Amino acid sequence: MDNARSLDAPSLLRREADRRATVDLDAADAIVASSGAILMEGERLAVVSAKDREPTSLAVFLGTFGGRDIVAVRAGDDLGDAPDRRMIPLRAALTALSSHDDRAEELELAVTAVAMIEWHERHLACGRCGEPTEPQNGGWMRQCADHGQEHYPRTDPAVIVAITDEQDRLLLAHVAYHSPLRYSHLAGYVEPGESLEQAAHREIHEEASLRLEGLEYVGSQPWPFPASIMVAFRARAASSDLKVDGVEVTDAVWLTRGELRDRLADQTMRLASPGTIARSLIHEWYGANPVEDAGVADA
Secondary structure, eight states: OOOOOOOOOSSSBBGGGTTTTOGGGGEEEEEEEEEEEEETTTTEOOOOOOOOSSSSSOEEEEETTEEEEEEEHHHHBOOOOOOTTTEEHHHHHHHHHTGGGGGGGHHHHHHHHHHHHHHHHOOBBTTTTTTBBBEGGGGGGGTTTTTTTTEEOEEEEEEEEEEEEOOEEEEEEEEESSOEEBBBBBEEEEETOHHHHHHHHHHHHHHHHHOOEEEEEEEEEEEETEEEEEEEEEEEESSSSSOSSSSEEEEEEEEOHHHHHHHHHHHEEOOOOOOOSSHHHHHHHHTSOHHHHHHHHOO
C-alpha cells in the first residue's frame, strides 16, 4: 500500500522495555508532546537534547533513537528553543513525516509519544478509588499512591473497511464529525465480546445497511486519537443498495475511478489525509494517487 510498510516489518524503534525501570530519564533526549500535538522542527520531528532541557514532571522512556535514549515529555516546560520549532497537530505531523520514506522511525516516535502523554493526562487518578496515581517503570505504568493498584496503557481497536460493489466501485462516506467535503471509508470501534471481523460486519450494517462478502484483513496503523489502533479490511458488498443512518454517517456514494477523479478535480470531495491507512486503501483500489491525477492540492 502507498506510504505503508510491509505487514511483517518489525518496529523501527528500539523500545528496550527491559530498561524502563532503570533508565536515567533526566539524561535522555526528549520528544515534546501534548494531547494530540507534537513538537516539530520544519518537517522533521524535533528532538530536544538532554543538555538543553530541565528535568520535567513527566518523562516516558520510548527507547533509543540515533544511538541515544529518548523520552516523551509534556509540552509546557522549559525545553529549549529554536526558530523553526513549533507544536503542530499530530494529524499534520503524520502527513509531513509520512511523505518522506526515511522518516518512518520519527513517525513511530511521534505517535507513541502523543499516545503516552495523552494516557498520562487522562489517568492522574486511580479508577478504583479516586486517589492520585504516580508514574512508574519509565512512564509505562501508573500506580495508585493509596493501595498500589497498577494501571497500564490501553489501546482500543477500531475497524475500517474499503468496500467495493459488483462494478468495482468504491464506497466513500461522509461522517458528521468530518469537515463538509471530507470522505473516507466506513469505520467504527470494536465492542466488548466481538472479534474484529464481527465488528466490521456490524458497523457496516449499522451505518449503511450493507452486507459484506469476502472480508479480508489488510493491515493496521496506530491511531492515538486518543488511544486506538485502526485495523483495516477490504470487502465486497453483497448489494449496492445502501441506506446511511443519517446521524453518524450523513452521506455515502459509490464511485468509479473516473468519478472519484472528477469529484476531486471540481473540489466537491476531499479524501482522508496522506499517511493514513484510510488513504492507503484508496490508493490501492485506485492504482495510483487520485489527488495527483486530479491536479489539485492535497490536504
